[in-house]
Amino acid sequence: MIDVSEYRIPAGTKVVLADHDADDKTGFEGGKKKGKKALSRLNKQIAELQRRLWAESRQGLLVVIQAIDTGGKDSTIRKVFTGVNPQGVRVASFGVPSEIELSHDYLWRVHKETPPDGYIKIFNRSHYEDVLVVRVKRLAPEETWSRRYQHIREFERMLADEGTTVLKLFLNISKDEQRQRLQDRLNEPDKHWKFNKADLADRELWDHYQRAFEDALSETSTDYAPWYVVPANRKWYRNLVVSSILIETMEKMDPQYPKPEEGLDDVVVT
Numbered sequence: 673m674i675d676v677s678e679y680r681i682p683a684g685t686k687v688v689l690a691d692h693d694a695d696d697k698t699g700f701e702g703g704k705k706k707g708k709k710a711l712s713r714l715n716k717q718i719a720e721l722q723r724r725l726w727a728e729s730r731q732g733l734l735v736v737i738q739a740i741d742t743g744g745k746d747s748t749i750r751k752v753f754t755g756v757n758p759q760g761v762r763v764a765s766f767g768v769p770s771e772i773e774l775s776h777d778y779l780w781r782v783h784k785e786t787p788p789d790g791y792i793k794i795f796n797r798s799h800y801e802d803v804l805v806v807r808v809k810r811l812a813p814e815e816t817w818s819r820r821y822q823h824i825r826e827f828e829r830m831l832a833d834e835g836t837t838v839l840k841l842f843l844n845i846s847k848d849e850q851r852q853r854l855q856d857r858l859n860e861p862d863k864h865w866k867f868n869k870a871d872l873a874d875r876e877l878w879d880h881y882q883r884a885f886e887d888a889l890s891e892t893s894t895d896y897a898p899w900y901v902v903p904a905n906r907k908w909y910r911n912l913v914v915s916s917i918l919i920e921t922m923e924k925m926d927p928q929y930p931k932p933e934e935g936l937d938d939v940v941v942t
């Protein structure tokens with residue numbers, strides 16, 4: 673397991689993404705091959721902790737994943753949650769809001785998806801889009817999106833107070849890594865389906881997105897719902913970091929198997 677404390681953003685920190693090395697792999701001694709073996713051990717630990725969370729059924733875990741396009745949200749989910757009981761894990765993906773969603777406040781569609789007791793809920797994109805794409809693409813005026821940091825802090829505080837652990841991951845890739853990943857999607861026929869011309873227009877807005885992420889991370893990393901900036905250029909290392917964060921968080925949640933009914937010692941199944 674990797675010491676992930678250096679990737680956690682303490683509350684009140686002004687985040688500068690240029691200071692976070694997307695290539696970092698210093699937390700693990702060994703390369704990709706050893707890293708993949710280590711991941712399968714961490715997968716088993718996560719599966720065991722999730723079994724306890726499910727059996728206990730008294731608290732939920734919300735894992736928010738955000739990244740720039742090609743940042744690796746989907747493959748992180750696939751690799752980190754390999755081996756967990758699918759019954760207790762759900763993914764919610766947030767795309768362009770529907771008409772009905774737009775006719776409500778922006779947290780309406782999000783709150784409905786938060787985890788019930790016993791569940792892990794993974795948010796593939798989230799309410800943070802409402803201070804990211806909405807800001808960068810000017811879908812709402814500044815006076816609207818700038819108020820949302822406070823709403824979000826308070827919303828997450830409420831979730832935490834009511835028994836949901838909130839964990840937020842920003843998968844940090846470099847601009848050059850994004851270029852490479854987009855190019856791979858063009859070069860490799862089985863990746864063509866992932867290529868979207870609109871991603872090129874978003875790439876033009878790279879600097880704007882970086883500023884929007886920096887402000888979101890700075891404004892909303894709290895003790896009760898911390899952000900982690902995960903170095904994500906190397907996929908194997910990213911998976912180890914995310915798995916380690918999950919394990920550390922779930923160990924703190926410390927879910928327990930419920931106490932067995934009294935008097936089971938004398939029961940014999942005939």
Ligand code: ADP
Pocket residue numbers: 766767768769796797801802805806811
């Ligand atoms: P992904 O890129 O996560 O694999 P999609 O290709 O379906 O998934 O993209 C989802 C799109 O929805 C993204 O372009 C994202 O910016 C957009 N989106 C998500 N939430 C909002 C929102 N609140 N307002 C506007 N656009 C949003």
